[in-house]
Amino acid sequence: MKIGIVGAAGRMGRMLxxxxxxxxxxxxxxxxxxxxxxxxxxxxGVLIGADEQGLSIGDxxxxxxxxxxxxxxxxxxxxTMGHAALSGETGVAxxxxxxxxxxxxxxxxGRAAAKAAVVQAAxxxxxxxxxxxxxxxxxxxxxxxxxxEIAEMHHRHKVDxxxxxxxxxxxxxxxxxxVDLNEVSDRGRDGETGPRKAGDIGFSVIRGGDxxxxxxxxxxxxxxxxxxxxxxxxxxxxxxGALRAALxxxxxxxxxxxxxxxxxxx
Ligand code: NAD
Numbered sequence: 393m394k395i396g397i398v399g400a401a402g403r404m405g406r407m408l409x410x411x412x413x414x415x416x417x418x419x420x421x422x423x424x425x426x427x428x429x430x431x432x433x434x435x436x437g438v439l440i441g442a443d444e445q446g447l448s449i450g451d452x453x454x455x456x457x458x459x460x461x462x463x464x465x466x467x468x469x470x471x472t473m474g475h476a477a478l479s480g481e482t483g484v485a486x487x488x489x490x491x492x493x494x495x496x497x498x499x500x501x502g503r504a505a506a507k508a509a510v511v512q513a514a515x516x517x518x519x520x521x522x523x524x525x526x527x528x529x530x531x532x533x534x535x536x537x538x539x540x541e542i543a544e545m546h547h548r549h550k551v552d553x554x555x556x557x558x559x560x561x562x563x564x565x566x567x568x569x570x571v572d573l574n575e576v577s578d579r580g581r582d583g584e585t586g587p588r589k590a591g592d593i594g595f596s597v598i599r600g601g602d603x604x605x606x607x608x609x610x611x612x613x614x615x616x617x618x619x620x621x622x623x624x625x626x627x628x629x630x631x632x633g634a635l636r637a638a639l640x641x642x643x644x645x646x647x648x649x650x651x652x653x654x655x656x657x658x
Pocket of ligand 1: 398399400402403404405424425426427429466467468471488489490491492513514515516517564627630
């Protein structure tokens with residue numbers, strides 16, 4: 393399969409180049425960066441310190457889609473909107489790891505999914521996708537006596553908060569409880585907050601260093617606490633998961649899929 397990488401010079405883009413080069417059954421179709429980026433014109437292999445690949449980073453996303461069987465997107469939400477439109481127009485599969493997606497971005501992915509296989513996940517790791525299932529299960533089993541709090545820590549460069557994974561964990565907990573996360577989420581505590589509101593799902597955010605991504609889900613009840621934790625040791629797990637998703641789309645019918653679909657966890 394020919395894999396295209398948009399945002400190829402980013403932290404995840406570089407990981408993806410390495411992953412594609414090191415995986416059998418796929419080859420690099422090319423990569424793009426945003427217009428004006430210093431990386432444009434650089435060879436994809438040289439960019440990551442590997443052998444020259446004879447493919448340089450461009451800024452023509454349409455040309456990349458036309459040359460690819462699947463395109464992987466770890467960029468930023470506005471860019472993902474454009475890539476979703478191209479996926480819909482070309483029928484080329486799109487794997488979206490970009491976080492911070494709001495309703496208009498998800499609607500654009502929904503439109504693309506009428507014509508192409510689209511996989512979207514705020515976290516592409518196997519462990520976190522297991523954690524999502526466990527969170528839903530525990531929230532369902534424990535009931536409202538147990539306060540649910542979600543905390544996350546990421547590297548100092550991360551631009552959105554709480555992380556897409558923390559919000560997905562909140563959604564899983566809310567689903568387990570049979571409530572709507574939008575109605576119970578508490579995302580900003582500061583100053584005279586008053587006591588904790590029963591039934592809320594609280595979020596806490598820590599930023600610093602080069603942490604790839606830690607998440608905790610705490611169920612704090614009377615006299616006991618259940619904690620579920622996942623710690624990502626390196627960003628490689630996300631790149632590996634994204635490439636697994638890209639390979640999984642081969643011959644797949646159009647539709648909007650999750651990483652749980654890719655991993656067969658549902
Ligand atoms: P980054 O800033 O290092 O990389 C993003 C790259 O996208 C940059 O090089 C930027 O120039 C490029 N870009 C922006 N607009 C573009 C456009 N229109 N066309 C082409 N390239 C464009 O960020 P990162 O750490 O690699 O993370 C990227 C995204 O992936 C973030 O939203 C992050 O939260 C998310 N992420 C998701 C997972 C997951 O498992 N789903 C894991 C890690 C990171």
